[in-house]
Amino acid sequence: MSLPPGFLEELRSRASLSQVVGRKVIWDARKSNQGKGDMWAPCPFHQEKTASFHVDDRKGFYYCFGCHAKGDAISFITETENVGFMEAVEILAREAGMTMPARDPKAQEKTDRRSELAKVMEQAVQFYRLQLKTSAAADARSYLDRRGLKAEPQDRWEIGFAPAGWQGLWDHLRGKSVPDDMILAAGLAKPSTKGGKPYDTFRNRIMFPIRDARGRCIAFGGRAMDPNDNAKYLNSPETELFDKGRSLYNHGPARSAAGKGKPLIVAEGYMDVIALVSAGFDASVAPLGTAITENQLQLLWRIAPEPIIALDGDTAGLGAAMRLIDLALPLLAAGQSLRFVIMPEKMDPDDLIRDQGAGAMQKLLDQAVPMVQLLWQRETEGKSFDSPERKAALDATLRERIQQIRDPSIRGHYGQAIKELRWQLFSPRRSGAGRKPWKPGQTAMPVPMAGTKTSLLVAADDAAQVHLREAVILATIIATPKVVREFESDLERMVCADPAHARLRDLVLRHAESQDPPLTDILAEEIGSGTLENLHALRHVAISPCVRNPGDVDLARMTLTEELAKLTTQRGLTAEIAEALEDVAGGADEALTWRLSQAAEARNRATRSEHDDKAEYDTGDNGARINRDERARFEALLQQIGQPKSQR
Template sequence: MSLPPGFLDELRSRSSLSQVVGRKVMWDPRKSNQGKGDMWAPCPFHQEKSASFHVDDRKGFYYCFGCHAKGDAISFVQETENVGFMEAVEILAREAGMPMPARDPRAQEKSDRRSQLAEVMEQAVQFFRLQLRTGPAAETRAYLDRRRLSAQQQERWEIGFAPESWKGLWDHLRGKGVAEDLIVAAGLAKSSTKGGRPYDTFRNRIMFPIRDARGRCIAFGGRAMDPADKAKYLNSPETELFDKGRSLYNHGPARAAAGKGLPLIVAEGYMDVIALASGGFDAAVAPLGTAITETQLQMLWQIAPEPVIALDGDTAGLNAAMRLIDLALPQLEAGQSLRFAIMPEKMDPDDLIRDKGPAAMQKLLDQALPMVQLLWRRETEGRSFDSPERKAMLDKALREKIKLIRDPSIRNHYGQAIKALRWELFSPRRGGAGKPWKPGGKPAAVPLAGTRASFLVAADEAMQDHMREAVILAVAIATPQIIGEFESGLETMRCSDPIHARLRDLILQHPDAERLRDIICTQMGPATLENLQALRHVAINPCVRNPGDVELARMTLEEELAKLKARHGLSAEIADAVEDISGVADEAVTWRLSQAAQAQNRAVRSEHEDRAEYDTGNNGARINRGERARFDALLDKIRHTKPTR
């Protein structure tokens, strides 16, 4: 339905945003100024104690400085009520006393026709429910008892029974005065031949009504009671009401439950959804026996940003999950993905909950895999990569899949995750597909120095790391304009302090925020910045004393990040070299260490650093004394190791 020009503007002007939001929040009287329409409250979209959610009633917009939720009255109703755009407009229009615009005659006629079909479907629901109480349905009731479906559950899900007669429903509806063309158009009857007499679509089946997001019955799913029936499950044919690829079983109730914070679970069939809801997982849906379509995937993301796919643990279920990966990859967005709960072999959610209870299902949901791990599993499981050609084939397949991702940031993170998984698979040190471990396991660590000296060196290195991290964070906060240039370096910076790690995350989450300091104070308290800037090596830094000097800040971050990276690189090479020495003197190890040391020397060489902190090697390069002690001890170990032949 299209809205006339100016309707939304008038609706927004008539709707007080503070009144709309006020139904969901408690205003902070200390920060709020109702006279100016400047209202503050704890955010309704994420858990917090401070009032970081701001409503500007005059402009009609809200913004959260914590989770960055923003919008107007319509978007607020959409998010908090978990409804679509037109439904939110209707809610606000009703509250504002504005009549919704009249539809054009053709649209009204089509709407009237759909309303008539929906009424016919409701009569069919009542007919099937009544038939479940009759004598011919005794076997069906016994089956439902064996499946542990109580009378209350049968009532909630409106489960019914289609009798075995060919025209039972047809005769009932005709007796109620329903037109023949409406019965056929609703998918409840069909003709055997052109011009032939109609007969019921569903016979001798357990009936599950399928309702749309608004609660209207649009179709049925029927499970055959006869084991010899060709179709165990049968859905209504597509009609003016029902499009199988655009519908989800239990859509409306699941949307409401997900809006209250429950995880959205995607199962395979009706009984799975019913079992999940009975176990407390009310936000469960099913794609009506077909592979999930692109439209259904978008519908799932409208309900929740990260649905959990819990398809059956058989081959068909796993294949469906694997196909879904290819469908989802091009549509991924930041915060919008899928997770996969791998069911036990030959089990579905219904089996698992009936046999082991809801706790077993919750455990699987807690262990749900991110999509990148299932992609890796699909491309590697059951295959051998014992040759360069096979490894290259794997690399090519994964590159092709990652290329499908349109979002460059997500594509980059997928590449990093795949790289880490590849390292786990092929690294000899991790028992992967490379050279296997020799008998005896991991070689003993090499004692690099006396115990007391080792502790002093480690403490000195940790202090240096902590100081450099503090300078990097303080410079980024003082001149946030350059954060985007160093995003990669900040992301990979290994923080030695959890407070530093939290600061780094906030800086990366809000690189363009004009109120970065306010956000940090809100999230971590004002003492965090005060303590950071009170550190002597931070307070005397020119960038901190002269905030906004982009060129100076750029040079400082380049230098400090390079120093951290180089020192960590040398430490990693030393650790790797210790593992590589298993009784064999290796000149390559010596060469690798010298190269890493030279890389660090280039990074840390600076005029304003204390030269006494460094020694000079035989090649004229300068190296930190702590690293030099470890380096010399390792080389001494290599020289005194007898070669094996």
């Protein structure tokens, strides 16, 4: 409905904001000046002891200096009463003595018909309530008693009974002069296919009235008493009043309770909602016999920003939760998400509360997991990731899911959360505990043994080169974090000789995609700004083109490819020499010199761009280019090999 120009301005000018707000707060007499319309009170939107909530009655606006809530009389009603805009306008108009603008004739006619249908539904509610007290409903009363629904909750939820006869409700309503077409339009009866009198939609069922947010009965849900009935639960057909995909059981009361701070809980059925509300969880709702629709999801988010989904702990319940994830992902927004409670196997909230009490349910609610956690569980639970291909398949699946999120900020945070979870899953494989000795052909190289570092075969400049290469690699990905995903597996396998580098590498892998806050801020907070300053103070890092041109993806890609290759081959040579020492100690054959020369050749191929001066190299018998310093060390090793064991 559109409002005529000037209506809202007149409404705001007539309404006293201090009177509207005064129903929800206690004014601070010391700070307030009623004569000037300058009022102060503790904020109704957050817990506080001081009066930081300011109302300017003359201008018609409020503002909280604590939580920064602000608005006018209409927004105050929508927030505190948890109602929609038009409902807030109607409430305020009634208080201000203003008549709401007339609607166009067709819209008014439709509204009037819906009002008449709602009256018919109320007559049906009363009929079913009376039938529950008859002898024909003895089994129904026994069933409700076994489920813990005594007289008080029966009255609270207006539970009734539809008798087994074919025209019980029809005859009752016709006796009240309700027209045939109104009974049929309300979904309370169906026309006979044989040309006879219409028959009741609900027969031999316990009846649960379904009301809209305004409290009008718009439909019924019926629980069959006959175990052989085709449908255990049956809802009203869709009518002018009832759209199943846009309605929620217990919508109005749950909205009011959520507005007072109660957590919004989404259960599966009527009995679950009744059990939850009876246990003190007043903001509980249920979809109506179908999986949650997009419209229902939007309804939930209008009630509370983060509903808790508590579906049954069976296969169907878990399946519904997983399908809801796919529905919700594209709709996520800042502060608008879902949390999930995983119910015990083969239990629903009603079962849990009756067996273990409200405390058990509260404990589960306290452990509700965010949606990203359940998404991760769905894609990883019961699966093995013992090969690069399976890990890559997981990455591709998760990347596809995250791309469904339209909000770029939410998408980035989901990517970061998934990276954290992936880190937790695969990080034990990167630990050094139980690592087997490296053999030629393996990708990951171990940190050289302590005894090797002190050997004449490993000079100090090798360790310095490794340290510098690690530093250049880390500085490159910090300067251009966009390339991390491309080199993620290589960086994960990179064994850092410097523990500070290892820590920095791990943090970069976990937070590379973070944009708010940026990566550098996260690193500075985690390891201190001094570590980053020391990294960039190294001469080779400071002059690196990648560091001086942050964000240049092509340059970063080229640098990382080259530096990772150099680091890998250099470590391979170091590991070969370390293993050669062990072979020397135990006696070695002529294959030793071949292994060393092959490792040296691999190392030289990777570093050749740095050593274009051929004078630095000698050529071995097999054609391998060997650095003179390396040759000196090899000759020392070969001389040691040639000595008798007793002289070694």
